[in-house]
Amino acid sequence: MTFPGDSLQKELVETTQALSKLDIDEVPPQNNAEIQDLQLEPQFKDITAFLDEVTDEFKIGQLVHLESFGLYDAMSSIEIMDPKMDSGMILDSDLNKKPFDIKTLIRPEQVLWVMDRLFICEMSWHSGHSLSQTLFTCMYLLHVMELEPELFSNNSSDDINQNLIPIEFVILILKSYVLGIAKCCQLVWDEMTKGHVYEEEDFATNKYGISIYEDFPNSQALKLLDDAETWLVHHGSNWIRQTGMDKSEDIIRALQSRLLLRKSFLLALMHMTQPIRQQYSQAQHHLSICLQLLHDSKDDGICINGTIDLGVEVEGAFDPLINRKLVSQTPPRPIHLLSMQECVDELKNMLKNLIEICNIVDYKSATSLTNFMIYYSAKQSIPCAFSRSFLQSTVYSENRILGKLSVFQLIKDSVTELTNPPYIYFTSKTDIGTSVNGSHIDVDTAKISKLIHTFVDNAVKPLTDYFRILCHNRSRQRRNMCKVLSDWDLLQDEAEHIDTELQSIIKEEPLPSEEGPSYSFHLSSWVYHRKLILLEDILFLGFELGLFGDHEFVMIYWYLDYILGVHYQHLERTHMHVTDPRKFKKQQNFQFESSLQSSAVSLIVSQQVLTMARQDICRGIHRTIIALQKTGNYTPPKLEFDDESIRFWHRFRMYRTLGSPTILSFQDFKDTTRLDNITAFELLSFSLKNFQSARSSIENLLAIKPFESRMDFCHTDFTKDLQAMLRVCIANIISLHKILEEFDQKPITIEKVENEKTTKSRNKKGNKNKRKQKPSQKPPQNQKPMITSPEIKLVNKVANFEFKYHPWFPVITLK
Numbered sequence: 001m002t003f004p005g006d007s008l009q010k011e012l013v014e015t016t017q018a019l020s021k022l023d024i025d026e027v028p029p030q031n032n033a034e035i036q037d038l039q040l041e042p043q044f045k046d047i048t049a050f051l052d053e054v055t056d057e058f059k060i061g062q063l064v065h066l067e068s069f070g071l072y073d074a075m076s077s078i079e080i081m082d083p084k085m086d087s088g089m090i091l092d093s094d095l096n097k098k099p100f101d102i103k104t105l106i107r108p109e110q111v112l113w114v115m116d117r118l119f120i121c122e123m124s125w126h127s128g129h130s131l132s133q134t135l136f137t138c139m140y141l142l143h144v145m146e147l148e149p150e151l152f153s154n155n156s157s158d159d160i161n162q163n164l165i166p167i168e169f170v171i172l173i174l175k176s177y178v179l180g181i182a183k184c185c186q187l188v189w190d191e192m193t194k195g196h197v198y199e200e201e202d203f204a205t206n207k208y209g210i211s212i213y214e215d216f217p218n219s220q221a222l223k224l225l226d227d228a229e230t231w232l233v234h235h236g237s238n239w240i241r242q243t244g245m246d247k248s249e250d251i252i253r254a255l256q257s258r259l260l261l262r263k264s265f266l267l268a269l270m271h272m273t274q275p276i277r278q279q280y281s282q283a284q285h286h287l288s289i290c291l292q293l294l295h296d297s298k299d300d301g302i303c304i305n306g307t308i309d310l311g312v313e314v315e316g317a318f319d320p321l322i323n324r325k326l327v328s329q330t331p332p333r334p335i336h337l338l339s340m341q342e343c344v345d346e347l348k349n350m351l352k353n354l355i356e357i358c359n360i361v362d363y364k365s366a367t368s369l370t371n372f373m374i375y376y377s378a379k380q381s382i383p384c385a386f387s388r389s390f391l392q393s394t395v396y397s398e399n400r401i402l403g404k405l406s407v408f409q410l411i412k413d414s415v416t417e418l419t420n421p422p423y424i425y426f427t428s429k430t431d432i433g434t435s436v437n438g439s440h441i442d443v444d445t446a447k448i449s450k451l452i453h454t455f456v457d458n459a460v461k462p463l464t465d466y467f468r469i470l471c472h473n474r475s476r477q478r479r480n481m482c483k484v485l486s487d488w489d490l491l492q493d494e495a496e497h498i499d500t501e502l503q504s505i506i507k508e509e510p511l512p513s514e515e516g517p518s519y520s521f522h523l524s525s526w527v528y529h530r531k532l533i534l535l536e537d538i539l540f541l542g543f544e545l546g547l548f549g550d551h552e553f554v555m556i557y558w559y560l561d562y563i564l565g566v567h568y569q570h571l572e573r574t575h576m577h578v579t580d581p582r583k584f585k586k587q588q589n590f591q592f593e594s595s596l597q598s599s600a601v602s603l604i605v606s607q608q609v610l611t612m613a614r615q616d617i618c619r620g621i622h623r624t625i626i627a628l629q630k631t632g633n634y635t636p637p638k639l640e641f642d643d644e645s646i647r648f649w650h651r652f653r654m655y656r657t658l659g660s661p662t663i664l665s666f667q668d669f670k671d672t673t674r675l676d677n678i679t680a681f682e683l684l685s686f687s688l689k690n691f692q693s694a695r696s697s698i699e700n701l702l703a704i705k706p707f708e709s710r711m712d713f714c715h716t717d718f719t720k721d722l723q724a725m726l727r728v729c730i731a732n733i734i735s736l737h738k739i740l741e742e743f744d745q746k747p748i749t750i751e752k753v754e755n756e757k758t759t760k761s762r763n764k765k766g767n768k769n770k771r772k773q774k775p776s777q778k779p780p781q782n783q784k785p786m787i788t789s790p791e792i793k794l795v796n797k798v799a800n801f802e803f804k805y806h807p808w809f810p811v812i813t814l815k
Helices: 004-020 032-040 048-057 071-079 108-126 149-153 160-164 168-192 218-243 248-272 277-293 340-359 366-377 385-395 407-419 429-433 443-469 474-506 522-544 550-578 590-631 644-651 666-673 680-702 715-741 756-768
Strands: 799-802 811-814
Touching: 108 168, 108 248, 108 340, 149 168, 168 218, 168 248, 168 385, 218 248, 248 277, 248 340, 277 340, 340 366, 340 385, 366 385, 366 407, 366 715, 385 443, 407 443, 407 522, 407 550, 407 590, 443 474, 443 522, 474 522, 522 550, 550 590, 550 644, 550 666, 590 680, 590 715, 590 811, 644 666, 680 715, 715 811
Parallel strands: none
Antiparallel strands: 799 811
16 A cells, blocks of 8 residues: 655655765876876766756755765754855845945944944843844944044045045044943953853853954053043034034034943943952942943933934944854844843943942951842842852952952851851961960860861852852752752751860850750851751742742742741740850950850841741731632642642752751641631631731831841842832732621631640640751641631632732732
8 A cells, every 4th residue: 555655755765865876977087197186176076957857846845865964964954045044145135235335434423323233232242142143243343443544545435525524433433432342342251251150041252253352452442432532522522513413412422421431331340350359449430430321310411311312323334144154053043132221221230230249349247248149149130140240250269258358257257147156166277376475275276276177168168159159040049059958958967066076175065945955056057047048048039930830839838937937946046045144254355255246146136037027928828828728719720740749749859858957748738738627717817917927027127227137238129128028018918908808707706726735745846856956847837716607708709919029929819
């Protein structure tokens, strides 16, 4: 039995075999010289007529090929007849297109248009597009070194106005601006090739073999910009006014502002990229000038924002198909360049971010630096790849923090600010070797020093990796945080052993507590605190990145409630040891130790309040969702190829290998969220109290001074985050009031839960099994009276989750 396509397939096979067996006609050689020449020359045979005959009956998409045709050939063949890849293909639009002549003199408003278009290409490159589709499309950038007076000396034009235009508008103003952009891009490229961000994911550094004038001195580019400004003020502006063109003053101001912006930005980058960070103050000054030039108001002088529509297009000055002539490994992607206003906004954000980074060189505390990086990476206006890479270069490079501190000093400060360990723990290496009179110190001090330095050596990699992660994009942050969790867990175990040895050396006396003797565990408490922050951020980032479905909100917020509760208990335990009055009796400098204690207490208290606020919000959210499930206003979807227990395991699988906190099972989740004996009305009432409690905590946090919460460098971002959380609380309080008003207010009888004592004793028993400095908290139990009032469904309304105020916490409404 044959099919219709068999004959066609057979013909194609025969044709392919015929092509493969084609022989080359050999011409008999005349002499030895011809034989030698023929051996060196390639042997070809004209098969054009044969191919024409074979392909006459081919349909679109069919291909005649040799047997050796493979995958590499197939991938390469996409270049053929691709307008962006095939440089030999002539498009209909190219037939009447005149080639661009760089010798053409252009008017000031045209120079302005080229400047703005090149600026758009620059900012589009910063946003992640390739150089071949942005900056390299500019003909003036590719041929800027040809813009010399000699180029225009023999330029004869029939246009009288062309001959009257001063060549300085091209060879001085435009050339200096183009070279200024090239040097700025070179400095940015040097920073981006350090490998602090992911290639092709955040930024494109491929230069396609084209120079961006790396050998041209930065100082010479600055001199050209200065000369251009001087000529424009003394000569160019007069010519513009004399020609009587429309908006002449605006054009003069626009050219001046762009030259000044380019010079200031280049100076800022030059100061910022110096190996010694002492020039950050000068860089900050020039960045402020750039920011002022981009200000919306033009009452204070020249600015850019009010002159973005004055340019006149120069046809052919930018060739979007230039990438057809470049060596590329992949086809170009279709892109849309940013608008001029978008570019101005992007540059504003970049300048503000760079100014903030320059501020952190004035080191205040390790916690302040860490908090700055956390809130910097969480900005709603996402920092560009260059500013994130520059932040990493500033914070940690060449084994130095901010170019002046050792990692030992940073870890010492970070641990001391949280747990306030004995002074002898972090004695400097100089003090360790000898005492004041030159005699060797005692053996115990030497042991302490060795143990502390072992801990610091082990902590360097996890801490610096954490700093690097905070400089990545948000998607990469979450993935890499999951990867380094095991490092922090291992560091915690090592720190526990070191703490135990230190306790035996200094003969630490434990504090009495309900759970028995409690030791300080200064080092491992700090590690556990940082690890818990990682655990929280991994889940919170899932909401920010949109990884969780609505039907998963209950389990995620329930687990966050548990993690935050563990964190709060850990901070409470740390607070108990920091405020222990006995430790100061042995200290020689009581006043100094007292100030350290006060500093640590203020930090712990602010962390506790923040943790409590987040826990109340998470608890309020998952209780509200459970209540709406009871009323029928929210129904999770029924998934055919998924199971709730599998989803639970999948979402929390990165926690399963950790030694602490105690991993919760799916059965724990089901047991604590079933709540059969509590009605929806009471659950909503509990949720309302949670949001009200969170609101009170946030208001208290807003009243705390920046230095007390260690938010010196990021107080503005911290305040914005708190205000967003506050709006979430207020919106949910209003929404819950509306929902509760729709319930039929019938008399409610309250009965005590019979197993209340059993639940309390179970919790008490669980507390005894906690690790010494890592208290684990059982999932929140709703030990409230049973309500016997009937459930009331709110018909024709469905639960709606809106992340309109904060990326981590939704506003829950019924619509």
